[in-house]
Amino acid sequence: MSAVTLRNIRKDFGADAKVINGVDLRIEAGEFVVFVGPSGSGKSTLLRIIAGLEDASDGELLIGEQSCIDVPASQRGIAMVFQSYALYPHMTVYENMAFALRMAGTPRQEVLQRVERSAAILQISHLLDRKPKTLSGGQRQRVAIGRAIVREPRVFLFDEPLSNLDAALRQDMRVELSKLHQELGATMVYVTHDQVEAMTLAQRIVVFDGGVVQQVGTPAQLYENPSNLFVAGFLGAPKMNLLGGRLRSAGAGTADVELPGVGVVQAEVDASRDAAGTDVTLGIRPEHLSVGLANDITPAGAVDARLDLVEYLGDHQLAYATLTGSGQTLCAKLAGPAGALRTGDKIRLHLAPRHCLLFDAGGRAYPRIQ
Numbered sequence: 001m002s003a004v005t006l007r008n009i010r011k012d013f014g015a016d017a018k019v020i021n022g023v024d025l026r027i028e029a030g031e032f033v034v035f036v037g038p039s040g041s042g043k044s045t046l047l048r049i050i051a052g053l054e055d056a057s058d059g060e061l062l063i064g065e066q067s068c069i070d071v072p073a074s075q076r077g078i079a080m081v082f083q084s085y086a087l088y089p090h091m092t093v094y095e096n097m098a099f100a101l102r103m104a105g106t107p108r109q110e111v112l113q114r115v116e117r118s119a120a121i122l123q124i125s126h127l128l129d130r131k132p133k134t135l136s137g138g139q140r141q142r143v144a145i146g147r148a149i150v151r152e153p154r155v156f157l158f159d160e161p162l163s164n165l166d167a168a169l170r171q172d173m174r175v176e177l178s179k180l181h182q183e184l185g186a187t188m189v190y191v192t193h194d195q196v197e198a199m200t201l202a203q204r205i206v207v208f209d210g211g212v213v214q215q216v217g218t219p220a221q222l223y224e225n226p227s228n229l230f231v232a233g234f235l236g237a238p239k240m241n242l243l244g245g246r247l248r249s250a251g252a253g254t255a256d257v258e259l260p261g262v263g264v265v266q267a268e269v270d271a272s273r274d275a276a277g278t279d280v281t282l283g284i285r286p287e288h289l290s291v292g293l294a295n296d297i298t299p300a301g302a303v304d305a306r307l308d309l310v311e312y313l314g315d316h317q318l319a320y321a322t323l324t325g326s327g328q329t330l331c332a333k334l335a336g337p338a339g340a341l342r343t344g345d346k347i348r349l350h351l352a353p354r355h356c357l358l359f360d361a362g363g364r365a366y367p368r369i370q
């Protein structure tokens with residue numbers, strides 16, 4: 001296993017298509033790093049640059065200590081697993097898994113041992129004589145992963161490997177991939193659209209937008225302390241509630257924020273770098289809003305609203321409400337039953353100051369008070 005170092009990587013497909021705009025990143029040896037970001041943000045292109053399937057327009061790439069920018073894909077010691085599996089249809093599972101080793105001239109006995117060992121890890125030993133068309137989607141994806149494992153690569157690259165599987169199978173494979181990472185201790189870089197995959201698989205997540213790294217951190221760091229509005233809005237489902245407001249004052253350990261037409265709420269952040277009157281955005285996650293009938297929640301730190309809808313989701317419920325005075329809608333996640341709450345009720349939402357995040361006019365987060 002090897003570290004991967006990217007220095008000021010850029011990629012354009014012509015002057016009007018600047019896809020990667022200066023990425024600096026170090027992926028440690030043995031680390032599981034997940035790239036997330038909206039469609040077109042450059043995740044796959046960056047993965048393909050690491051693989052050697054795409055040339056960078058500029059910048060430096062090291063795998064281990066070796067500069068790789070001019071090294072062909074086949075000599076980088078990398079194995080890539082694609083969404084489409086990319087298995088050879090006319091070969092058996094064994095032949096698919098053995099192919100790259102045979103091409104590299106690996107002795108027959110060693111090929112046999114490596115294929116059998118990988119098949120055992122992935123529990124596909126009983127499928128070795130089958131052709132891909134006789135396998136289920138999940139089994140094919142295991143073969144594709146097995147084909148990568150047998151090569152004992154320095155780095156594994158995964159490009160949305162589970163997105164063709166149904167939800168239940170995706171969950172199973174997610175758990176298996178985590179176990180596989182623990183077992184092999186290999187460096188893994190994984191691209192996905194799926195937030196749950198990112199949050200559960202990653203030791204660190206890299207959030208991309210517009211070919212630029214927006215933030216790098218552990219799932220908890222990104223979820224609890226997003227460095228900007230983009231990351232705050234991107235991670236979490238339902239999304240973080242975002243409310244436009246103005247800074248009223250920023251004192252010792254808290255900022256007072258005026259939400260026009262609604263009232264004043266507090267956030268435990270240090271906003272002292274900006275003056276009163278500055279436009280800000282207040283963010284609070286659905287699970288951090290307390291909801292009650294207007295008479296049951298004291299007005300301090302709370303805002304008045306009308307309950308629009310409650311969605312029942314089994315283990316939790318989502319309450320959608322419109323703020324009195326501003327007309328903005330908020331979503332609250334209720335852990336327990338909605339109780340006496342009915343559509344159309346006058347309610348109050350309490351915004352606990354320690355859970356309120358605050359972003360300046362440029363979208364940068366103010367530091368939270370720890």
Ligand SMILES: Nc1ncnc2c1ncn2[C@@H]1O[C@H](COP(=O)(O)OP(=O)(O)OP(=O)(O)O)[C@@H](O)[C@H]1O
Nearest residue numbers: 013017019037038039040041042043044045046193
């Ligand atoms: N060969 C190419 N020629 C021109 N433009 C390309 C080429 N490959 C990718 N792009 C463009 O680069 C941008 C980034 O694409 P990329 O596939 O890396 O994004 P992504 O974040 O992986 O998106 P998705 O999640 O939809 O796969 C897109 O606008 C895409 O159209």
